[in-house]
Amino acid sequence: MTSEYKKPLPRPAMNPEVSKPFWEGTKKHELWMQYCLNHNGHFFYPREVCPICWAPQDRLVWQKVSGKGRVFSYTTVFQPAIPAFAEEAPYIHALIEVDEGARIIGNVIDIPQEDVAANKLEVNQRVEAVFEDVTDEWTLVKWKPIGEG
Amino acid sequence: MSLRGEAAIIGIGELPTQRSTPGRSMLGLLGDAARIAIKDAHIRKEDVDGIVTEGGATYPASVAEYLGIRDVRFGTGSSMMGASGATGIAIASMAVMNGLANNVLVLMGVARNPALGGGGEGFGGPGGEFEMPYGTAAGANTGYAMIYKKHMDQYGTTQEQLAHVASNQRFNALENENSAFKGQAISHQDVLDSRYVNYPLRLLECVMPCGGAAAAIVTTAERAKASLTNPVYVLGVGTALDDFGAYPKPEFTTSPVARSAPVAYAMSGYTPRDIQFAEFYDCYTILEAMCLEDAGIAPKGEIGPFFAATDTTYKGTFPINTDGGQLSSGQPGLAGGFRHVIEGARQIMGKAGVRQVARKDLCLVNG
Known part of the structure; x- marks a missing residue:
């Protein structure tokens, strides 16, 4: 599988040790996010300091979250910056707000291509995480539309 | 007019200097120093409304984003090599005396983390890890x-x-x-x-x-x-x-x-x-x-x-x-x-x- 995947893989540049539980989670097809024991809330992306209350690292734990949320906003990419995405274009690059409150970037998939091209996706569409094992090492989290409730 | 007597440092934060900082990033270390400084100053995180960083490897906006500083009234870089911190204090003084901000956080630092190459200059935002794999469009x-x-x-x-x-x-x-x-x-x-x-x-x-x-x-x-x-x-x-x-x-x-x-x-x-x-x-x-x-x-x-x-x-x-x-x-x-x-x-x-x-x-x- 590894040799076939031409698109960019995650490059953990901030701190690979801090974001590791996130990627270990996706490998198990689970969505994990950091939770701050000081102010009792989730946040994303992974950090060494809580961005809400500056609690230090030892007050931050990882929790499995529901994997459900809504499309906060999105763009349909007709002209990708990275050539490897060209054959898939147009596709949806979205900002998802998970039910636990944090926001995360991902693609919304499982939509008929003609609807993608016609920008039919609605803001606030309910979505659920799905996991794509793109290489032996990496599993990306993507999102598919689901019904309300 | 000059800034003589118009501004003051009310809190400081410094981390122990270490030959290497395993498991830590520059942003994380900056956050720890900031936490010590606000405690020393007897102010809350929410009181910080200005930020001066090195400005080249660390954009003020990237540091503010990582630290979740929500109401930044004044932010700028101080790219003056070894004089960046001292110049940062001068810039912060000018900002507060002219009403652009009340509490300016001046932050400098670097990690030496083997997992990040160990060289110490390593800084990367979340983009390469959490956005690029999903196919961003050009520029912004x-x-x-x-x-x-x-x-x-x-x-x-x-x-x-x-x-x-x-x-x-x-x-x-x-x-x-x-x-x-x-x-x-x-x-x-x-x-x-x-x-x-x-x-x-x-x-x-x-x-x-x-x-x-x-x-x-x-x-x-x-x-x-x-x-x-x-x-x-x-x-x-x-x-x-x-x-x-x-x-x-x-x-x-x-x-x-x-x-x-x-x-x-x-x-x-x-x-x-x-x-x-x-x-x-x-x-x-x-x-x-x-x-x-x-x-x-x-x-x-x-x-x-x-x-x-x-x-x-x-x-x-x-x-x-x-x-x-x-x-x-x-x-x-x-x-x-x-x-x-x-x-x-x-x-x-x-x-x-x-x-x-x-x-x-x-x-x-x-x-």
């Missing part, structure tokens, strides 16, 4: 398109309305010798017919990267009066900073102008209604539109109808980006944002030639 298109879509959903703004931003500015650029699009007319329909780069952003709603440069000279009012020029006086300034990336910010469709413009207005003694013309940063139609409403040129959420109903060319009732702006002149790096200052000054000096606006004395500029 991805974030601004999502802001555009959210604005449409939230306020009913339409692409037809914002296309006027691009077509009116092209009219302004037609006789601008310095515009990359001089003489190349486009209509409102041309904007709507241009292809999507990434929905809802069409090609003619995005800037074209170019080469170029701009410069300006600032002196004291006293010297200006004695000079052989027609001076352009700075009457009010407000600054504010937002997250580097679009996605963590809670106020998705509100720009930092909502916080900077009131400061500039209050300092100047003028209100939005007094403004005669505007030169506003315009990397994309949506960004310019959103900033204009945040500056009170139209009520929040009503900038779409404003553009549909207002002639914003240099001949119009409220001229905006009278030289074509970046959208119709090109974006020569940071001179692109600087052009709004240059054109505003040019108009006030009365040197804008054929595109000279009728009411030229009070301009609002956003960079």
Whole structure:
């Protein structure tokens, strides 16, 4: 599988040790996010300091979250910056707000291509995480539309 | 006037110096130092409204985003090598004594983490890990398109309305010798017919990267009066900073102008209604539109109808980006944002030639 995947893989540049539980989670097809024991809330992306209350690292734990949320906003990419995405274009690059409150970037998939091209996706569409094992090492989290409730 | 006695350091934070900092990043270490400093100063995180970082490897906006500092009124880099920290204190002093911020956090530091290459210079944002794998569009298109879509959903703004931003500015650029699009007319329909780069952003709603440069000279009012020029006086300034990336910010469709413009207005003694013309940063139609409403040129959420109903060319009732702006002149790096200052000054000096606006004395500029 590894040799076939031409698109960019995650490059953990901030701190690979801090974001590791996130990627270990996706490998198990689970969505994990950091939770701050000081102010009792989730946040994303992974950090060494809580961005809400500056609690230090030892007050931050990882929790499995529901994997459900809504499309906060999105763009349909007709002209990708990275050539490897060209054959898939147009596709949806979205900002998802998970039910636990944090926001995360991902693609919304499982939509008929003609609807993608016609920008039919609605803001606030309910979505659920799905996991794509793109290489032996990496599993990306993507999102598919689901019904309300 | 000097800053003598006008500002003070009220808290300090320092981490133990270590040969290596395994498991830690520069951003994480900066956060730990910041926590110690606010405790020492007896202030809360929410009281921090200014930030000075090194500015090269660490953008103030990236550090503010990582640390979740929400209301940054003043942020800048201090890229002075070993003197960056001391210069940062001088800059912070100037900011607080002039009312641009109350509590400025000056932050410098570096990690030496073997997992990050160990060299110590390592700094990376979240983009390569959490955005790129999902196929971003070129430049800043991805974030601004999502802001555009959210604005449409939230306020009913339409692409037809914002296309006027691009077509009116092209009219302004037609006789601008310095515009990359001089003489190349486009209509409102041309904007709507241009292809999507990434929905809802069409090609003619995005800037074209170019080469170029701009410069300006600032002196004291006293010297200006004695000079052989027609001076352009700075009457009010407000600054504010937002997250580097679009996605963590809670106020998705509100720009930092909502916080900077009131400061500039209050300092100047003028209100939005007094403004005669505007030169506003315009990397994309949506960004310019959103900033204009945040500056009170139209009520929040009503900038779409404003553009549909207002002639914003240099001949119009409220001229905006009278030289074509970046959208119709090109974006020569940071001179692109600087052009709004240059054109505003040019108009006030009365040197804008054929595109000279009728009411030229009070301009609002956003960079």
